[in-house]
Amino acid sequence: SVDHSRALAMANKYSILLPTYNERKNIAYIIWLINEHMKEFDFEVIIIDDGSPDGTLDICKQLQSLYGQTKIVLRPRTEKLGLGSAYMHGIKHATGNFVVIMDADMSHHPKFLKDFIALQAEKDYDVVTGTRYLPGGGVHGWNLKRKL
Numbered sequence: 550s551v552d553h554s555r556a557l558a559m560a561n562k563y564s565i566l567l568p569t570y571n572e573r574k575n576i577a578y579i580i581w582l583i584n585e586h587m588k589e590f591d592f593e594v595i596i597i598d599d600g601s602p603d604g605t606l607d608i609c610k611q612l613q614s615l616y617g618q619t620k621i622v623l624r625p626r627t628e629k630l631g632l633g634s635a636y637m638h639g640i641k642h643a644t645g646n647f648v649v650i651m652d653a654d655m656s657h658h659p660k661f662l663k664d665f666i667a668l669q670a671e672k673d674y675d676v677v678t679g680t681r682y683l684p685g686g687g688v689h690g691w692n693l694k695r696k697l
Contacts, residue, residue, distance in 0.1 A: 563592040563666070564643035565651055568635035572653040573603045579651075580612050580621065582659040590666065595642055596653075597635040598625040656681075 565583060569576060576596075583594055598606045606625050613621040624642045626635070636650055647669070651657040657679070665677045 559590070561591065561647055561666075561670075562645035563587070563590055563647050563649055563662075564639075564645035565592060565594045565649040565662075566636055566639035566643070567594055567596050567651050567653050568632055568639070569596055569598045569601060569605050569609070569653045570629055571601045571603045571605060573601070573605045573608055575653055575655060576605055576608050577612060579653055579655060579659065580616070583651075583662070584616065584620075586659045586662050591645075593620060593622050593644060595622045595624055595639045597639045598623070599629040599631075599635060600625070600627050 565587075567579070572579075580594060583592075596609050598609060606623070609621070609623055609625075613623055622642060624638060626638065640648060647666075649662065649665070651659070661679055665679070668674065669677045
């Protein structure tokens with residue numbers, strides 16, 4: 550039932566991994582969206598910045614001051630080491646019993662987080678994933694080069 554799924558979700562903590570590289574323009578917006586869509590859940594956002602030269606980490610520090618150190622966890626690295634290793638770095642610092650992998654460029658919209666949480670709780674899935682290739686998915690805002 551929906552009530553049972555909600556109760557299970559409420560008993561959990563979600564560690565949202567958010568690797569960044571030159572996301573100065575996006576980071577405040579995606580953090581705001583995550584907070585809006587995750588208000589009823591226990592969660593942390595672990596930001597793994599890979600030495601962004603555009604000042605992304607400075608914005609992240611301001612966000613941490615605004616939302617708190619337990620909500621916004623900064624685990625920066627000194628250089629660009631790649632997306633996969635950024636997720637691995639973030640997992641090492643996760644305190645939640647569930648890990649959510651996202652992207653700071655809005656290719657993974659936070660509005661779907663509640664649906665993923667509900668589906669996991671309802672079906673007791675080990676993994677829940679989205680795709681842009683099935684009905685309901687998409688690549689809104691992508692240019693032709695990125696779509697290819």
